[in-house]
Amino acid sequence: MSDAQERWGIPGTYVFDLALSRQGYAINKMCNSLKFDENREAFKADEEAYMERYGLSEEQKQAVRERDWLRLTQLGGNLFFFLKLGATLGYGLYTIGAQMRGESYEQFMSTRNVPGAT
Template sequence: MSTITTDIHWDIPGTYVFDLVLSQQGYAINKMCNSLKSQASRDEFLADSEAYMARYGLTEEQKQAIRDRDWLQLTQLGGNLFFFLKLAATLGYGLYQIGADMRGESYESFMQTRHVPGAV
């Protein structure tokens, strides 16, 4: 029988490992973001995001991270990129914009380091 260990300490500065503790902490964020798969849910979120967040029981800190479009904070609060990409797409953000924001760079500066043909 395997045992789940939650006392692992990762020594990788600036890295947030999506482990059992973070997944439990971010459950409401990830559940809400996953619900944005349908157009009806996206429309509902855009019409009244406060009511939509309340329905999923987000904490004030989680709600504020969403209001601020603070992707790094969402990660630190247990948000998983694969889920909050649905939120980002709903709000008109792409993966590279999120990456730039999380690194504290402009989109243009970030793209110069990506070596993407035809990028800014």
């Protein structure tokens, strides 16, 4: 059980509280910077240098390398920020949600109340 799960008593949930906010400051700052086209281009040109520029921990860097959205959450990443990273890399909200739940996109979409979803 993670520290956040222990503090909040909600198994399987990561509450973005002050502790996780502090832990994830670097990843969230980096992700927020991707709202600018020139930063998205710089990230895509050299992900490692871009992550280094923002001082990501090795664990955070590995989560970015693996496109492990759940791990980013566990390390203090906030969905509203790392959606910018996802968009930069071609991952949408539902694709990210599926990966975080350990499901295929199709499995995930079958649980959504979305018109036209299969």
